[in-house]
Amino acid sequence: MVRLKDIAERVGVSISTVSRVIQNDSSRNVNPEIKRKVWMAVKEMGYTPNENARRLVYSSEEKKRQTKRIGWLANPRIANENPYFSKIFIGISETLNKAGYSLLLLHSDDLEEENQFQRMVREKEIEGILLVDPVRKETLAELKKWIPVVGVDFNYSDHSLSVVDYDREEAAWKGVEHLVSKGHTRIGFIGGGVDGDLHLEKRFKGYLKAMREFGLEINEKFIVDTEWYLERSYEWLKMTIEQSDGDLPTGFLCASDLLAIAAMRAVQEKGLSIPDDVAFVGIDNNDLAQYVVPALTTISIPQYEMGVVAAKALLNLIAEESDRIDLKTFVATELIIRKST
Amino acid sequence: MVRLKDIAERVGVSISTVSRVIQNDSSRNVNPEIKRKVWMAVKEMGYTPNENARRLVYSSEEKKRQTKRIGWLANPRIANENPYFSKIFIGISETLNKAGYSLLLLHSDDLEEENQFQRMVREKEIEGILLVDPVRKETLAELKKWIPVVGVDFNYSDHSLSVVDYDREEAAWKGVEHLVSKGHTRIGFIGGGVDGDLHLEKRFKGYLKAMREFGLEINEKFIVDTEWYLERSYEWLKMTIEQSDGDLPTGFLCASDLLAIAAMRAVQEKGLSIPDDVAFVGIDNNDLAQYVVPALTTISIPQYEMGVVAAKALLNLIAEESDRIDLKTFVATELIIRKST
């Protein structure tokens, strides 16, 4: 392996001089002729600096060497199953790459065994963290002391954290409003009510809010606790249609497009027509939403843009030491009307 | 920041002794009493080793300090768009995590500016590479000299490389065979013929092979060059139905489930019935395939398992310096019959 020393010997100067050339710092003066020779030697001998040595030098508290790497902290089971996430991910990945950063994938389970993290942060193995999976409030507070963090795709009001998200309540609200505008009054909600899952909860809240605002009756029988499971959506609706005595909702807001598509299948199998007998609105604007039959009306969420915005926010946070105010950034959602309503 | 020295002073022993304790190497003898004291001090003072210093020591060619990190080398635009990939990804990610490894995301575009890579490999920032996006043969050969590499989800015959993949030709073949068994003789292929995209190419080859084997006529008019674009599949079929003079295929093999779903939409809009007028077979077994109407017959690919197998293969390669024979591992695909045929 080629060291500074080897180059120094080859060129016939001291290590210090070579180091100065390598760092390309114009503030330090070094003879142009020597510079040229050093660079030649570097090329010829295939020298690349040893980052470990470099980082070791910079290991005082004050100055830290950038590692150009940021951590993507998520619960992979949740955060990757959903194709929805991959778009956010692409937005982030591309933006960071443009800025010369790469992503290190971290499992949020490992966060609690703190030693690893402490070390990573102290030695700047990562310069910032993109948080996808909400973590405990205290853990977050601790984390934020040491390293810039930006959250994506969630937004706990009691977390003090810069966040890029969209207004889930509003999105759900828009869906109900659209159904109302189409004349529906009995409107159900598919996507599970409560219990921990923030994403579902907020959508549900938006549904409730809209229902109340429009003075509609909320029938608990038609609020379906599917969580994210497509089977449940499908099975529940099939069963419900069989047992219904004519009081079936004429419209459903679904917490995701996939839930909607699964539900629509049940409806169609039972010989009912969409949107004449039952109408559906999804949330997501999944790639497929426009290709199912009938094409699904949905609330589109600009996932790629969320990723881009989040990545940029984090890079800013890293760049400026000041300005540590928590920023809540919301991207706009949009109702896309298709054939299912 | 707490150093070995600080602990040594606190406990009243030398740095060397502390170092020996920290490394927990039973082969080195150290007084149990001292051991205890050192660990206590470590806990109290919150010491964690400086990895940079450690790696610096281990920077001779012979011995290298493990960094427990492996690189996921891909073209993110291609490798993440497709939900199909995320399953492979989860398989990989979970397997690696269990083994204490984390993933560093690398953009294959950056591979060509070799310096960064050289350094990464030399300093063991990554111990191995999972290759998702096929790279140039020469680049690959160079890479393999320095670091273990395992390819996933592709399989160039002229690449000498350990690979985990499935038999694309066979998968496509199975699809055609199924259509034939249902009595179809005019069978089209949606998913673009040739030109660079290996995945499509192989599926197409399998289609051709099956068609020849079953003695069926191949009509170039019904081989659709959609690449992966859903719109194209949809638009083409719509147009073709309009202009057809009764010679429309009665069955289509589609290179992906999504292409099939988009195509099915066109057929349904034109008032034709599936599977009576036209039958469809997809490839993938997308989550949604069973929920579209009619449910899609498809060839399922065990994506998660591919990820697991690939990760394990790479870990093996890293563990044993020997056994550098290229292994081609194929996971089995399976025909899943639903309502679209």
Next chain:
DNA sequence: CGATGAATTGAAAACGTTTTCGTGAAAAGG
């Protein structure tokens, strides 16, 4: 009881950088 060997410890070198400090030479100022 002296010799042998094992167990335990510390001093110091090494890993490859960056940077501080000092020195001599050249340039600038009077």
Next chain:
DNA sequence: CCTTTTCACGAAAACGTTTTCAATTCATCG
């Protein structure tokens, strides 16, 4: 022409570890 400043460079310390080598103690054996 002498003094001061700037420029160009080298020697050496420092970063936090690991490891080699030697020194010391202590038990064991004949």
